[in-house]
Amino acid sequence: MKIVRGALISFFFIVSIGLSRAADCPKHYIESGEFSKSCRGVVHQKHNTGGFAFTTSSIRRYESNAFVDVYESCIKNNSGRALPADWQAAEMPDIMVPNGCAFIKALPANRITKADQQSDFLNTCIKFGNTWEYSDSASYLPTPYERKNGTNDVVCAGVAGSGGTNGAPENASTLSKFLRATKEFFWESSTTFDVDKRAETEKLVAFVVDTHFQLLSDSEYQYRIEYFFKELDEGAFALFPGFDVSPPEPFSEQFAKSGWTEKSSNVGPKDRNTFEISLPYSDDMELADAAVYLTAHEDKAERHAVYIPILQAQ
Known part of the structure; x- marks a missing residue:
């Protein structure tokens, strides 16, 4: 059985990396790029703004x-x-990079001529922070096509919010007010794995978690998750009866008090489950990630993890 892990995105994505947490960053591939432990190359531009x-x-x-x-x-x-982060020039729109990990995006280099061999690094804007509070210049190697068409050399360091006119906060605790600014937020995360026990073949399924935040008042927000499987290879659903799903780790107690049961946890191949809970909100909360674990019904040793967004006080 060949295991393939990844994460798909809608608005943002967050990585599913197995049980060893984000700092290990084993290689796996996703629809929009690749996660690794480090970046290749020798020229690395440092950024240190807003925490x-x-x-x-x-x-x-x-x-x-x-x-x-x-x-x-x-x-x-x-x-x-x-x-x-949001790095449009590198085709990395609306991404989430776990701590200790590197996100890599490779683009076709087009047909290279001798005149295009030089390493022509240009400054391009990268926006970052929970509501893109900041922007900065980033190392970027444009393709020959982009150079031919006059890719602009832009200096974009500073605060992205309010047209970049506000000074950066002196400490990270003033950054967020995340949900108050957005009111409502959607996020899709998933992990992909093989359910075919035969070594010579594979049948892939994706486990998907749609997460929804909605601000209800100055002190309360609604947190809803919808979770289900997608059959990526025909016949995959026939190969497993289902998995038990855990609540996101920091909310285990709150989920249990709000009605999370064995039925909530049990997800079959064609099930589509939803669970929602009201949680306290404060302006010092910031986006973080939490693990949701899947344990196979037939083999308790088989576990997978997908990381989903949560709000957490700094």
């Missing part, structure tokens, strides 16, 4: 054996917390 610490880099990578010729951009997060 976020990360580096950006960009390299050309050519592997003749694999017929790979790409320009690869990367964000490595060392903030001690999840990093929401």
Whole structure:
């Protein structure tokens, strides 16, 4: 059985990385890029603003054996917390990078001519923070096509919110007011794995968690999760009876008090379960990630994890 893990996104994504948590960052592939422990290359631009610490880099990578010729951009997060980021030039829109992990996006390098061989790093805007409070310049290697069409060299350091006119807060505790600013927030996370026990074949399914936050008042918000399986390979649903799903770890007690039962936990191949809970809200809360674990009905040793967004006080 071959295990494949990943995370798909709608508005943001968050990584599912197995039981060893984000700091281990084993390689796996997702629809919009790749997670790794570190960025390749030797030129790494440091960013340290608003309580976020990360580096950006960009390299050309050519592997003749694999017929790979790409320009690869990367964000490595060392903030001690999840990093929401938006780097349009590198085609990394609305992503979430777990602490200690690097997010890599490779783009086709197009046909390279001798005149295009130079490492022409340009400054491009990367926005980050829970509501894109900040922007900064980021190392980026444009493709020959982009250079030919005049990719702009832009200096974008400073605060992104309010047109960049406000000074940066002196400490991270004044950053958030996350849900008060957005009122409502949606997020889709998932992990993909093989349910075929035969070593020579694979049948993939995805376990999906749709998360919804909605501010109800100045002191309360609604937190709802909808969770279900998607059959990625025909016939995969016939190969497993279901899994037991745990609540997100920090909310286990609150979920139990609000009616989370064995029925809530039990998810079959074609089930679509929903659970919602009202939780206290305060302006010092910030987006974080929490594990939801899946344990197979037939084999308790088989476990998978997907990380979903939560709000957590700083």
